[in-house]
Amino acid sequence: MTTIRTGTDLAAVEDVVAGITAHGERYLSRVFTERERADCGDDPERLAARFAGKEAVVKLLRPAPDDAVLPTEVAVVLDTAGAPVVELSGRAAELAAALGCGPVAVSLSHERGLAVATAVALAER
Structure with missing residues (x-):
């Protein structure tokens, strides 16, 4: 059976600024891929x-709950037309x-x- 899977999230820009301010390159490289950056x-x-x-x-x-997905295993990058696309690796x-x-x-x-x-994604299971 095909199902529709969805997920939504809201993030504050000030939290990203705080992460960069407090941890600099360490934060950026742990959360974002080079392509995203x-x-x-x-x-x-x-x-x-x-x-x-x-x-x-x-x-x-x-x-x-005990199955970790690292932030860099989900990349949101731009395609050639400038639209965001998802690239998954590792556990994701x-x-x-x-x-x-x-x-x-x-x-x-x-x-x-x-x-x-x-x-949004269609799933077969």
């Missing part, structure tokens, strides 16, 4: 949208495969210090 130019508002996207995808995958890719998920679509928005993302 390049796509965003390390702009906190755009990074917050990517963070919300990552969290929305993890909510869609619904891992068990394994969970998607186990669910029979097709490609994950993501929509991002940011305004007035907040970023929101919704992720």
Whole structure:
């Protein structure tokens, strides 16, 4: 049976700024892939949208409480037309495969210090 899986997340830009301020490169490299950072130019508002996207995808995958998905295993990058797309690796890719998920679509928005993302995928299990 095919099901629709969804995930939504809201992130505050000030939380990304605080992470960068407190931990600098260590925070950026643990949370974002090099491609995400390049796509965003390390702009906190755009990074917050990517963070919300990552969290929305993890909510869609619904891992068990003790089944960690690293932030860099879910990448929200831009395609050649400039639209956000999801790239999964590691445990995130394994969970998607186990669910029979097709490609994950993501929509991002940011305004007035907040970023929101919704992720959607069709799954066969």
